Amino acid sequence: MPLTRTTLLKTLVWLSVALAGAGAIGAIALHRGESINSVWFIVAAICVYAIGYRFYSAFIAAKVLAVDASRATPAERFNNGRDFVPTNKWVVFGHHFAAISGPGPLIGPTLAAQFGYLPGTLWILVGAVLGGCVQDFVTLFFSMRRNGRSLGQIARDELGPLGGAVALVGVMTIMIILIAVLGLVIVKAMMHSPWSTFTVGLSIPIAILIGLYMRNLRPGRILESTAIGVALLLGAVVAGGWVESWGIGHWFNYDGPTMALLLIAYGFAAAVVPVWLLLAPRDYLSTFMKIGTIFALAIAIILLQPEIKMPAVTQFIDGTGPIFAGTLFPFVFITIACGAISGFHALIASGTTPKLVSNESEARFIGYGGMVMESFVGIMAMIAACVLEPGIFFAINSPAGVVGSGAEAVANISAMGYTVTIAEMQELAGQMGEETLFARTGGAPSLAVGMASIFSGAFGGMLPALWYHFAIMFEALFILTTLDSGTRVARFMLQDLIGNIWPKFGETSWYPGVLMASALVVAAWGYFLYMGTIDPRGGINSLWPLFGISNQMLAAIALCVGTTILIKSGKLRYAWVTGLPLVWLVIVTSSAAWQKLFSPDVAIGFLAQANHLSAQLQAGELSGEMLEHAPQLIFNNRINAGMTVFFLLTTWVLVLETLRVCYREISGRSQRPSSEAPYVRTQLPEHA
Template sequence: MHLLAVTLYSRDPASGRLLLHAMPVMVVVLCCLAIAYRYYSAFLAAKVAALDDNRITPASRLNDGQNYHPTNKWVLFGHHFAAISGAGPLIGPVLAIQYGFAPGLVWLVIGVCLAGAVQDMLVLTASVRRDGKSIAEIARHELGYPAAIIASVAILFIVIIALAGLGFVVVKALGGEEVKLPPGMTVTLPDGAERPLPQPKPGERDFYTLPPGCTVRYSDKSAASNRPEAFTVSVPAGTPLFAQGDIPKALDEAERLADRGGGTTVIAPVRTATLPAGCTQVVPGSSWGTFTIACTIPIALLVGLWMYRIRPGQVVEASLIGGFLTLAAVVAGNWVPGSPLERYFSLTRDQTIVTLGVYGFIAAVLPVWLLLGPRDYLSSFLKIGTVALLVVSVCVANPALQAPPVNEVFLNGGPTFPGQIFPFVFICIMCGSISGFHSLVSSGTTPKMIEKESHIRTIGYGAMLIEGLVGVVALIAAAALPSELYYAINVPIDQERRYQKQLDEVYDRYGVKLPPEANDPAHAANVDAPAHLDLGKVEEKVGGESLRGRTGGAVTLAVGMSVVFEQAFRWLGVTGEWLLKYWYHFAIMFEALFILTTIDAGTRIARFLFQETAGRVYTPFGRPDWLPGAALASAVVTGGWCWLVHTGSIMTIWPMFGIANQLLAVMALALVTTWLVNHGRGRYAWVTIAPMLFVCSTTLTAGVKVVLIESGKDTTVGYLNAGLTVFVITCVATLLFWSAARWLTVWLGWGKPDGTPNPHGAA
């Protein structure tokens, strides 16, 4: 019994706080997901969707070798999972830790089983039955042309914003970023270090590279901390950080000494710099991650040619070759930083945007079997393999969840995500539970590649369950970090003073309290456990990376993953200072790859949407295999989201993106319900109406709050955010009422459930 108790929970000896362990949580989650797949998805397949392998799928009937192409179930599973699994399941749960781990955990498990996986599977079924058409075309078939126009405008708008948001995260991860530093922050050079000289670069900025060992004080009230790594600070041009001293005063002193008969005046160098307003810390990009991701493109081309041209049908051979080469690229990437190759893969922000845009355009135009499918299939190896390794590592290491179940200090919002726990925890955690973006994949590339209808259950429902599992392991990895470390990374440096009082309360309630012997070197081995890591130690262990103020969740997740991996491998007897560094950079690359595969599939989906809409004006545009139309549509879509990323205006729209994404899920569930009703399966409409009503209630509540907050700012940006949110809400509400009218028409006997409404819009 004692062993069981130790496995389930522990008690912090200093604070007396009861800490739940991660392994039992993971086991319960895995059981819930397995039960949902075994029973609920079987019910959906047999009764609700009525899947039948005797039906010929559009992939076979319309096979053109370009967009419609029958694909092996597991290859398509990899493509679909890679396409739907973007930043949401990784970043959302990490940010939601500020509310505590329990709300996010409950929403992830219940939401993915009863809402997200249901949406993905049934939208995929409806699209396969409609020749692989998009959500907008399904709206046209089920509700008429006016509904299709409303859906097309809303969806195209949302998907470009989504791609810009995802692209922005990739650019920050691979192309580096600049972290704002608070005015008044002081930096003191270590003894014996030479004063750094400014390194002017084109533009209006000077750059100072500060040596390791600097003492930093972020505000006059904060404690001094040591920075074990070198770091670069960008300041307005002509701003001297370290002056030689008070030269006028020294000259006056020298003149007085001369009048008295001579003497020596020493001008002491200033070793402490006080930063003015407008300073930033420059964080370089990841050449390791860029190299590995770049390698997956030629590897994917080789795998595609191997499966369909060199050795047709030899999926296992191609998988083994691709998997081996992908793992080799991951290992080889470790040698790129510091090598002559680094300058080719350490890209600037603008270079990363251009490279990302070119890749998105090419992936959207090339035949799906040549690049997109094989690359996503290979990426899924790394994604699913890493997730499986995380699950096993969590069970082996069994870390204590340092975050509280419910954080009472930040119930009304905090530094990682604004807004109250209800409804914003449901907006913060999007893709891990339910995401409208998934409905675009389920009615975009995937239905055009389904070989048999029975594959829909595995691909639609199963892939979404895996994404929910991704969200759970991300949440556990972040919850296992000490509160002090979590908030040191996630609080913007220039906002530290604003949240200092609340942070002190969090540390007092939920922080790690080291025993008195912690300062005794003789006891260091006993108290320096992963739960007691501070920011300085972690920065040193990951190779001198700067982590403070690296907001957005990606860096926090990388640190959490690396700590869990290190603990698990320590149980297996594998130790070393290099271990945490390796896992940290591996996690950064893993996150970027996770998001990038959503961008290439999303760009192709947006291209289909654009072509379907433009095809109503010029018929050839509506043909996916018409190369001029495909190229022009891809260029417009890619140019749109690249421009948003380049100008940074995505930051003006990001607060409403989560709401728009969830409203898209409401739209998808409403249209699937209409499809069920129109085809005589209205008795099963509750499987989609129930999650639709819940998501609608939480999202509309959040939408109203965002509109009031943004419009109250009385700024152009605020009015833009409010206007865009109102636009999306209006479009979705219109389609929702339109769909409800159709349901009532059939249920009251005023119309036939034959799936053929008036094409001009009558319900």
């Protein structure tokens, strides 16, 4: 019988996918040799994603959400030819992926490689298929069932005003921390690097040029403008290499704090000029670069099949790592947010995307599939970090305040068991066209070195230095886009918030209000950014965990909303689908927050560090820069502690509110009806 034969064939195919995946995971988990080939990672990832997508997401679509292909989506019902437009699913997938993937899945895995390749890789795979993909899919679906409403609005509708308010303030705070930490990443990548600073700096006038072209010369000719812009950007990467020989290198050579001030000034300017001038054109360029580079990286890894030199697990799982402090649990789950589960995606999945999906049955491919893709970017970043010799990886990523600088750093890192020499580091810096690669924290430089070695190995022909600066430019480009758009969105939220008390301030056309709100937002992230640059531990050490906690907290908010909706719609027996990742995130964020607050270890606890510094200050043990910066650092540690308390409280208020609403629902005392839009049959020809 043909039917049975097909079924049998399918079963065999999926069985072999499962076996291949299990074999590959077994290989990377149990391998204890000198090095392991990256192909194992690719095979493991693809098999895990294939099984997760084919079975788990199908189960969620059919049983948990009861996706209904005959139901008209908001895109169809409110079609206005502009934001609500039924769109081809591949196009929506592209838009959604471009919106959710940023620097996060590149930086997080790079930092988490401190624990070895295994913990991060497993978390990226498991976290994505059971957590991140589910969150994105469920949020997208529930937003589509609610006319494309945003997460904050859905939280208010389903949980009540308290839940809504907490979600709103939470989103704004996350935005501030996110911008600060991403700003710090590029400051660290560009400081004392005239080539990078020149190239990234030149991207600003290039974007403006494209903005003017797209507005005045050829309105809306996006492809043609982007092509010109990309050509100019590639020219800027090459030209950066000549800056030293032109004798103008010192114009582009700044230390961290100066670079931070420049970035803050830039951020303010970018926030108050119209979007068409800078933000929109740069976004086209960065989206194009991002998608192109990610594809190129995938092809390069498959062609080159580089060897992974990092051990599976390092001794730093005990919390003594030089890049960031803290034990494997909970910090690997905080360090890798994007790539495994990222709350920020819930804002996109309840923003532009639900207004474009033409049929409910496509939400699975876009929501679940989009996150699978981002998770794969995380795996590639992990590979790029781990192809470096571990000694070199640690020398690039460890702050001078922890391992010392130069000969001292080399000695300390070698003593940890990861041999590295000054000569090796100098040779590498020379190859990459940089003055030094010691203590270039933040993840971007080491990722760029990894990418440069993969690209120049796979495609050859071009100098590693060009690839290195291409990678830095590519990272900086979309970090700047996130920085600009984040500042802008936070400004709108702030204007909205203060507008409740002072209505004039809330008018987005009132220019003094715009200036004040922009200044407040830029000052907020600028503060954390600047403090990060004077922190002897490199800043990333405090800011990245704070970002991870806040991002996971946002994910917890989205999962709270999802669980509530499931229970309200009579799906209590499936509530574990969002409930289990929620419980896991609450455990992870709470314990990480607790440790960041109260750990007696000065490398981990914000308060312990503040107390330690003030004791040193009083005993007169500090000198030089440390003496000068100590009062600021003490104050900053207390601010960080305050932020942590805020994130912890926000999470728990929302969790308790969810429990209350769900308890009322289960015990039959429901008051708040579901906000789902009524059923309308689709008229679109292919589904009607």
